[in-house]
Amino acid sequence: MTPDERRAFGARVAQLRKERGLKQDQLAARIERTASWVSQVERGVQPVVRLDVLQLLADGLGVSIQALRPDAPAPAPAPVAPPAEEEPNDLDQARLLISGHPALDAVLGLTSEATTPPVAELTAAVDQVWTLTHAARFAELSTELGRLLPRLERASRTAEASVRPEIQGLLSQAYQALAAAFVRQDEADAAWVAADRSIRAAEQSTQPLIVFAGIFRLAQAFVRLKHLDQAEHAAESAVNALSRYTAQKTAEPEALSVLGSLYLVLALVHARSGRREEARAALQKAREVAARLGEDRNDFNLEFGPTNVEIQAVSTAVDLGDAGEALDIGQRIDAAGLSPERRARLLMDLGRAHAQRRHLGEALDCLLRAEELAPETVRTHTAARATIRELALVAGRGAPAELQGLAGRANALD
Numbered sequence: 421m422t423p424d425e426r427r428a429f430g431a432r433v434a435q436l437r438k439e440r441g442l443k444q445d446q447l448a449a450r451i452e453r454t455a456s457w458v459s460q461v462e463r464g465v466q467p468v469v470r471l472d473v474l475q476l477l478a479d480g481l482g483v484s485i486q487a488l489r490p491d492a493p494a495p496a497p498a499p500v501a502p503p504a505e506e507e508p509n510d511l512d513q514a515r516l517l518i519s520g521h522p523a524l525d526a527v528l529g530l531t532s533e534a535t536t537p538p539v540a541e542l543t544a545a546v547d548q549v550w551t552l553t554h555a556a557r558f559a560e561l562s563t564e565l566g567r568l569l570p571r572l573e574r575a576s577r578t579a580e581a582s583v584r585p586e587i588q589g590l591l592s593q594a595y596q597a598l599a600a601a602f603v604r605q606d607e608a609d610a611a612w613v614a615a616d617r618s619i620r621a622a623e624q625s626t627q628p629l630i631v632f633a634g635i636f637r638l639a640q641a642f643v644r645l646k647h648l649d650q651a652e653h654a655a656e657s658a659v660n661a662l663s664r665y666t667a668q669k670t671a672e673p674e675a676l677s678v679l680g681s682l683y684l685v686l687a688l689v690h691a692r693s694g695r696r697e698e699a700r701a702a703l704q705k706a707r708e709v710a711a712r713l714g715e716d717r718n719d720f721n722l723e724f725g726p727t728n729v730e731i732q733a734v735s736t737a738v739d740l741g742d743a744g745e746a747l748d749i750g751q752r753i754d755a756a757g758l759s760p761e762r763r764a765r766l767l768m769d770l771g772r773a774h775a776q777r778r779h780l781g782e783a784l785d786c787l788l789r790a791e792e793l794a795p796e797t798v799r800t801h802t803a804a805r806a807t808i809r810e811l812a813l814v815a816g817r818g819a820p821a822e823l824q825g826l827a828g829r830a831n832a833l834d
Contacts, residue, residue, distance in 0.1 A: 442481075791829075
């Protein structure tokens with residue numbers, strides 16, 4: 421699709437949506453996307469090239485594919501119940517990107533050093549990618565990475581030798597952003613691929629700590645895949661090596677941030693395994709590292725510090741079924757300085773805790789506030805959707821309109 425074709429297509433979608441009296445979030449709920457994705461389609465930012473996605477959009481609007489795109493071929497009959505992993509989401513474009521090699525022209529030597537963007541420009545682009553990741557703006561993230569990753573892959577091969585390690589570090593961080601986004605959209609297999617690529621790029625950089633940050637992303641992917649043994653092995657191996665490193669030297673803050681984050685992954689793994697004592701021990705280790713650090717930081721976009729440890733303590737308590745403890749800890753947390761994603765995650769976990777105590781009003785309030793901060797995260801997060809579904813079932817026909825609306829936006833009752 422050319423830019424003009426995307427704009428014309430988007431205008432057609434907007435016209436059909438308005439003719440049917442639908443708002444963007446209502447259409448998004450029908451097709452299990454997000455309002456931001458629909459908005460980007462209508463503005464011509466997000467291309468729709470896959471036939472299955474085009475069919476999904478046509479179904480949501482109640483029209484044929486040809487009514488949207490007259491040149492589109494007639495689709496083959498869709499399976500009655502497609503597997504969950506094949507359902508489209510806001511990262512479809514990024515998933516396609518990592519399904520092959522993003523810079524084959526560079527492998528063949530068809531680019532030159534003259535085409536390498538300045539390092540400062542690439543750094544700003546990676547920072548923007550992380551801004552979108554922390555804000556859970558996944559459709560925009562997918563678009564940005566579609567442009568950025570090929571540029572970084574080419575630059576890592578064609579730039580002058582003196583700057584290649586720095587570019588490899590940027591490439592690793594870009595892949596880590598993608599891995600984090602895939603985890604949050606329950607695309608754990610794709611997160612595994614992105615994390616593995618980030619580790620490979622990090623090894624070529626001059627910053628070995630980026631390797632450990634990549635292992636953190638890899639362990640998170642394993643947790644989402646429910647491969648808890650692999651998650652534990654990855655995180656524990658990294659913790660053992662990094663603990664020796666920080667003990668033998670005056671530990672730089674960046675090393676402590678990564679070490680503390682890895683302890684939090686171990687706490688998560690143990691909590692999901694029902695290993696209460698091990699989970700609490702890992703949390704205590706993270707608290708000790710946070711105390712050494714003495715402040716909330718965002719090294720390698722890990723957002724580690726005393727506040728994030730307590731946010732993880734809330735999540736761990738909920739996973740262990742200790743709702744009262746989770747609420748007690750949550751009341752003492754001031755997360756105003758953290759990203760919208762982390763603040764939303766805290767509210768989601770507090771909502772889960774209230775749901776465990778059958779506090780319907782408080783649980784709904786937390787989830788709605790979380791949705792205001794990071795709507796895409798709340799509407800796609802497995803645990804959040806399960807909680808919304810549980811609240812709706814408990815409330816039954818007397819469910820308040822706000823809960824019914826939230827359940828509809830999250831497709832929690834399908």
